[in-house]
Amino acid sequence: MESSPKEVASVNRPASRSQRPSAELVRRLSLGDSVAIVVGITIGGGIFLVPNLVARSLPSIPMIMSMWILAGVVSFFGALACAELGASFPKTGGQYVFVREAYGPAAAFLCGWSLFTVARSAQVAWLAVVFSIYASYLVPLGPQASKLLSLAVLAVFAWVNYRGVKLGAVVQNSFTVSKIVGVLIIVAAALLHGANVERYTKPAVPGISLGSFGVALIACLLAYDGWVQLTFVAGEIRNPKRNVVRALTLGTLTVTAIYLLANFAYMRVLSVSEIAASEHVGADAAARALGAVGGSVLSLIILLSIVGTLNGCFMTIPRVYFAQAADGLFFRGFARIHPRFETPGFAIWAQAAWSAVLLLTGSYESLIDYALFGTWVFYGLMVVAVIVLRRTRPDLPRPYRMWGYPVTPLVFLAITIWFLGNLLVTRPVPAFAGLGLMLTGIPAYIIWRRYGQRPLQAFAAAQPGTVETELP
Secondary structure, three states: OOOOOHHHHHHOOOOOOOOOOOOOOOOOOOOOHHHHHHHHHOOOOHHHHHHHHHHHHHOOHEEEEEEEHHHHHHHHHHHHHHHHHHHOOOOOOOOHHHHHHOOOOOHHHHHHHHHHHHHHHHHHHHHHHHHHHHHHOOOOOOHHHHHHHHHHHHHHHHHHHHHHHEEEEHHHHHHHHHHHHHHHHHHHHHHHHOOOOOOOOOOOOOOHHHHHHHHHHHHHHHHHHHHHHHHHHHHEEEEHHHHHHHHHHHHHHHHHHHHHHHHHHHHHHOOHHHHHHHHOHHHHHHHHHHHHHHHHHHHHHHHHHHHHHHHHHHHHHHHHHHHHHOOOOOOOHOOOOOOOOOOOHOOOOHHHHHHHHHHHOOOOHHHHHHHHHHHHHHHHHHHHHHHHHHOOOOOOOOOOOOOOOHHHHHHHHHHHHHHHHHHHHHHHHHHHHHHHHHHHHHHHHHHHHHHOOHHHHHHHHOOOOOOOOOOO
């Protein structure tokens, strides 16, 4: 159903706090904030760790660089699909909203259910654990101290984003700039360092197997993961029909350029065989280029990267549960807006609490593995939604149309099908476990439809101007 002129106006012109219904968030994020979200969430620890997996599978410099380019292109195609959908539906919830509009509430419920119970909550817990691991390289920490530090990190960034989306954006911008500067320092040091001899004396390997190609592509795609999370906060981006498109495009291109520069730096100072043998490629490259302080410098850069990604997760992910609850498909409290900070405060703290449970029980380790399958199922469905909506809703306003359509979405879909098929063949246990966890949402949806709550929009319409009470 198309929005009326009055509804469109309400999207682009936020109401005053006293007039704003409880299901609407304020548009405070600028284009710069949006680009920082894409870059800051995507560039985590992967670029410092993943290259060794790629080098083991593709022992040739041209092949390695080509794989990183291919993964960047595939991610860019996914971002273009997000851009079309985000411009058409500039609402909080992003991916959840796109799935709802294309396939209906049941598929949308499964999407939000999978993100909260497994995928994104496990991601947040894993990031907090990795933060404490790298912090222990600088300050020795025992097991209990590491766990307490991880819990403290969850609490800090939940608090930052609970206090306001603009405060979260300031933190995000700061750490995004810091991590980019850090990577560029390593690149500059590598350029000043003499090139490794093996680069010129060892011949390239003539071919690779399909299996090794698959391992390398999966590793690279995981390093690029994160671009979709900008759409989660589309309802808080100023001028979203223009800025969502620009931020996704600029953000994914920036990440691709940084990843290529980082790999160039690694291969400038390390041989391909050294990269393949290293468990901490970034640290080894920094130590070779910068001397004894290189490892410490790299550890700080990785900490900044993890902090930026973790903050971005707390800024974006709870908005999915907020949108789901506003549709009456999740607990009403998740749609509660703080009357002072104007954030989905309950959803943010609930995300922190569930991630803390996964962290304390250690279940995040298996869930992060299991979540991979479900995550890519919904990536595929999201991109196919572009094709579905072009056919079922041809008159839908589309301020931006996906470049290269229908080739670009079909290429992404083909890679997704191959990706999922490869997981089922090579890693059947976590793949089927992830599928099973995702499907637990079906009985949950049936129960919710029978006993759940009505959409919050109906509640707000019946009581205009309602603002939820402040959380304790």
